[in-house]
Amino acid sequence: MENKWFTISVYSENNVGLLNRISGIFLKRHINIESLNVSKSEIEDVSKFTIVAHTTEKWVHNIVGQIEKQIEVIKAYYHTDDETIYQESALFKIASGLLFDERQIQNIIKDNNAQIVTVSRDFFVIAKSGRRNEIDEMHDQLKPYGIMQFVRSGRISVTKDEMKISAILKEF
Amino acid sequence: METVKEKKKSTDSKKTIKVSGAEALIHCLLAEGVETMYGYPGGAIMPVYDELYKFQDKLTHILTRHEQGATHAAQGYARVSGKVGVAIATSGPGATNLVTGLADAQIDSTPMVCITGQVTRQLLGTDAFQETDIIGISTPVTKWNYQITEASEIPEVMAKAFYIAKSGRPGPVLVDITKNAQIEAFDFSYEKCTAVRSYKPVSKPDTNAIQAAADLINSAKKPFIVWGQGVILGKAEEELKALVEKAGIPAAWTIMGASALDTAHPLNVGMVGMHGNYGPNLMTNECDLLIAIGMRFDDRVTGRLEDYAKQAKVIHFEIDPAEINKNVHADVAVLGNSKETLGLVLPLINENSHQAWHNGFKEKYKIEFDTIIKNDIHPTKDGLTMGEVIEEINLASNNKAVIVSDVGQHQMIACRYAKFSQSKSNITSGGLGTMGFALPAAIGAKMGAMDREVVAIIGDGGYQMTIQELGVIFQHKVPVKIVVLNNEHLGMVRQWQELFFERRYASTVMVNPDFVKIAEGYSIEAKRISERKDLKATIQEMMASKEPYFLEVKVEQEDNVFPMIPSGASVSEVRLK
Ligand SMILES: Cc1ncc(C[n+]2csc(CCOP(=O)(O)OP(=O)(O)O)c2C)c(N)n1
């Protein structure tokens, strides 16, 4: 079986130790977590983990089974990229002078559909959301001018199909 | 469903008393029906021990000589009684000493609640004396764990701990209680836990799957059952027997499933796995339908997966959804409690007798008997064999004893040759293979089934891993029978060295102390035998004794356990020598 990108979505109670339990499941199988995001979900008091891993379907099935078995986990799913709408966000911190001296920077921001979040005397910050490759491309374009800081978030995603968590919660 | 109003009323009428967290903990344990627990005190758990002192006539605490012993004793207790085993320890080293037992209980699905003391809340994260992150350490080896930092959390968390440990697929739970939470006073009341919103312990059986399973069973020409501990944990022994008999299906067991069906039952064809019986292993690759019941296709059972039962359709009766398709693809998966699902399948099954197919197992048994079993249990050579010792124990106990085995050759021999007429009789460390398990587990097993005879079968190596628990046997006069099968080697490892490492016996030759003297040091009646002429009478004497009894049997030093499926080989490649 070939490795593919999978997005694992975990609906859970908000619990101190759960992140440790979930990451331990990957650790035990020597599988790397490529990105991880924890947030609230569409349901009150229910958290959502969005985890990206590059592995085989057999392993992702195994992992999701083990995750779902954790007491505080309500439901876990895995999806391939074409089954989800997904994005990442990035922030670029750039020296302020460049914004005025290098016309090209303004074009990069416009062409990439990015926003300037803040401008101060010393630096300005550009925010960009999108697919990882889009963010990477923008990174490559800005790099020659000098990037003071760069950060990219974990993937967040919603599925094209329904997840029906409220219904599952009623069933328990 | 309880209405909100009713619920309100029941909480109003609940009486609350003002107690310390430590006392509350004792009330929780009593409310959960705990009678005996195993543990070891220390600074961070002293308030609880102070309450154990006050409640000693209601709750027995057994001081094991090492916290590992406490976990295995709790496991032995749980495995024979079906109740939740309880172990307790202090923070730091006390807590870390529980880890092996937790891992063992996790992989063998044993219901256990471990309680650890923790440094006071204000000191958490300061590297305080005996502070260790036992929640972090125990996470991968517990079904659930939780750190209590306020007394008021104790009732709800303890109720949840017991509920989680014993429901669904059972397992170990660890509750870590900071010292301040043991001391603080609060208004205590207790309500048992009956549900956790995010936890669904058992699935409702799916009627389509039940029907599909029945159809496959009814149309199979060469059906074969392999059952595991799920039958025992699900209390489905009667249903298993009814299925086997009604459909005339030869049935084999994993070591965790042993004793769920009488070993003498004509359709019980023996054990599967690395040192299992010849027939069941070979026939796994001959059957047209493999019916797996409450087992998880461990690699010690399946051998090389690519060549495991590929010709057969597979039905998997299982409580844990994560086990379905984990190692072996199931054509039909029947999720649920084994008693319930087997009970539903039974009326849909046609009566049958697969006589010719069953005869195949008998032929294989004959081959195995002539080449191996005969020499193991009725040897003609001078030296004593492990097999004949087990056989004498069968005879002297009328197949009624609980056999608690350690890990190694003697374990495989005990599992192969012990005869069982009652369920919950084979207590061994299956999934983890924990040397040192048997002596403390036997103590727990005896205390969990005082009316039963408990015989521990231990190797000279493993015995020395938890030998200090003789202290418990001595102090409480626990009438267990301890049999050390002394081959002066770490036999199982030596066997692999002989077969796969050209007899380079690296660190497997044991230089042993005088085991009889050690037992005598604990005032335990002790004997050593090395000749066949003494075997029967000594074993009879041991089984007749009402006291603890230690017996060392000097057995052949370089005997091997066969049949054997070398690791990584297919079940079809089972070796007779
Ligand atoms: C705690 C632990 N350490 C190491 C092992 C590896 N191991 C498996 S069997 C065995 C030898 C056991 O020797 P002994 O207790 O004398 O039993 P025998 O095989 O000789 O019957 C060893 C070292 C283990 N299973 N558990």
Ligand SMILES: [Mg+2]
């Ligand atoms: Mg030995």
